[in-house]
Amino acid sequence: MALPQKHFKRGSTKPELPEDGVLRFFSMAFCPFSHRVRLLLAAKQIPHHKIYVDLIEKPEWYKDYSPLGKVPALQLAGIENQPTLVESLIIAEYLDQQYPQPQLFLTDPLQKALDKILIERFAPVVSAIYPVLTCNPNAPADAIEKFENALDVFEVELAKRGTPYFAGQTIGIVDYMIWPWFERFPSMKITSEQKYELNTNRFGKLLKWRDLVAQDEAVQKTALDVQLHAEFQKSKTLGNPQYDIAFKAKY
Amino acid sequence: MALPQKHFKRGSTKPELPEDGVLRFFSMAFCPFSHRVRLLLAAKQIPHHKIYVDLIEKPEWYKDYSPLGKVPALQLAGIENQPTLVESLIIAEYLDQQYPQPQLFLTDPLQKALDKILIERFAPVVSAIYPVLTCNPNAPADAIEKFENALDVFEVELAKRGTPYFAGQTIGIVDYMIWPWFERFPSMKITSEQKYELNTNRFGKLLKWRDLVAQDEAVQKTALDVQLHAEFQKSKTLGNPQYDIAFKAKY
Numbered sequence: 286m287a288l289p290q291k292h293f294k295r296g297s298t299k300p301e302l303p304e305d306g307v308l309r310f311f312s313m314a315f316c317p318f319s320h321r322v323r324l325l326l327a328a329k330q331i332p333h334h335k336i337y338v339d340l341i342e343k344p345e346w347y348k349d350y351s352p353l354g355k356v357p358a359l360q361l362a363g364i365e366n367q368p369t370l371v372e373s374l375i376i377a378e379y380l381d382q383q384y385p386q387p388q389l390f391l392t393d394p395l396q397k398a399l400d401k402i403l404i405e406r407f408a409p410v411v412s413a414i415y416p417v418l419t420c421n422p423n424a425p426a427d428a429i430e431k432f433e434n435a436l437d438v439f440e441v442e443l444a445k446r447g448t449p450y451f452a453g454q455t456i457g458i459v460d461y462m463i464w465p466w467f468e469r470f471p472s473m474k475i476t477s478e479q480k481y482e483l484n485t486n487r488f489g490k491l492l493k494w495r496d497l498v499a500q501d502e503a504v505q506k507t508a509l510d511v512q513l514h515a516e517f518q519k520s521k522t523l524g525n526p527q528y529d530i531a532f533k534a535k536y
Numbered sequence: 537m538a539l540p541q542k543h544f545k546r547g548s549t550k551p552e553l554p555e556d557g558v559l560r561f562f563s564m565a566f567c568p569f570s571h572r573v574r575l576l577l578a579a580k581q582i583p584h585h586k587i588y589v590d591l592i593e594k595p596e597w598y599k600d601y602s603p604l605g606k607v608p609a610l611q612l613a614g615i616e617n618q619p620t621l622v623e624s625l626i627i628a629e630y631l632d633q634q635y636p637q638p639q640l641f642l643t644d645p646l647q648k649a650l651d652k653i654l655i656e657r658f659a660p661v662v663s664a665i666y667p668v669l670t671c672n673p674n675a676p677a678d679a680i681e682k683f684e685n686a687l688d689v690f691e692v693e694l695a696k697r698g699t700p701y702f703a704g705q706t707i708g709i710v711d712y713m714i715w716p717w718f719e720r721f722p723s724m725k726i727t728s729e730q731k732y733e734l735n736t737n738r739f740g741k742l743l744k745w746r747d748l749v750a751q752d753e754a755v756q757k758t759a760l761d762v763q764l765h766a767e768f769q770k771s772k773t774l775g776n777p778q779y780d781i782a783f784k785a786k787y
Contacts, residue, residue: 352689353657361646368650375652382645394633395612399619401626406604438603 292339292528299346300336306363308333311347312356313340314531315517317411317465319357320507321373322380324461327503329384333359339528374404377458389458403442403451404462409435414466417481418473418518429481436488439463443490449497456501460494464504467495468514475515476522543590543779550597551587557614559584562598563607564591565782566768568662568716570608571758572624573631575712578754580635584610590779625655628709640709654693654702655713660686665717668732669724669769680732687739690714694741700748707752711745715755718746719765726766727773 288300302309310326310333312319326333338347343354350369351358359376360369370376381390391397413432416424443451451459473481485492498504509531520527539551543564553560561577561584563570577584589598594605601620602609610627611620621627632641642648664683667675694702702710724732736743749755760782771778
């Protein structure tokens, strides 16, 4: 049974989901937090159904799955009560324990805690990016400075670790959890008034890392084109996000 | 070597901490997120040094421990690089793995994820409580309603679980992670304009749970008196938080 490739809206009928025990993944195609989970599903090759949700005009039935209306959400269909998980990091950790190939979180409690803290340190980047991304004329003058200062933490940390990936010689959880924003950064050149790009001197290690991660299979499988990200961002800034343009692409 | 029982301020000299391998716990005495970690340290009887930090006039040296100036923070002194952990839940999970007696997180990945999601659902309670707690004349008219709606989730969940504690027959991680706010709720009767108390009909199960948890040894060991919470809250509302009144008590 094929689920429709569209974002369900307010007023839509609750989709009938197949009772086949397969995971049900609720997301919005351009949402970077949903992208985190999509990366894990791809990296671990976990079968799942995809249900897309319009985040402005949320379908009334969506609260049955995610009481606060958040995406991503993951319903476990094959078990009693069919519980739904929310919060990208909680979902990621659950998937990593339940589907351990390849293992992405470190097992040492201290190293695992330090990685989680580093992922938390990405929150200031996420909140600083929007004034830069959206060509907002009311954006504060120091928007770019704030964004770059927040990102510095990751440039410094990568230098400190001295490895190609944050996880070491192969890709790991920190790499995947911050990647969605790096996929979107190049769209800033198109959407921002300043034609913003990451400075190659200041962010040399991160840019090298970006080129490396871009070759990862799960990253490629879940990628959306930079033009598409820019087009979505522009429509969002105008107050009318065009969610379904995601399906123009192969994704 | 005894560390001073006071909150370190801006301009203070960085305290000399003993190189004895004992954990260093940075907190603010009335901070509910710090209280979460204090409960775990008490429940697991983990030796630690206590360093208190003034959150308004933060000591300049504190960023060496917690780059964003947050409490709680926990420095692991006995190991290489002496890393510092931040974020109460990340610290809690680390402590639970490193000091497994008594074990507080569930080990089943799904049950553990569902408990973490429930703990995340407490965030709306935390953000809704302040307009009620602080006798703020500009508080929105629906402040109490919002607070009670957020808290309903926990009343309903406790009924659904059908156990005395959220964790089951004995106390566990959800109980400890939400407890700090329940210790503070009775102070609302003193500080709020409406002399607010939790309604015994609407929150019957939670109030019974509160009486039960109040008897826990770690809870008692870390408790501050309701009058003291109220006094602190009043001083904070006036813009001059009196952190050091915590040491009036036995704590």
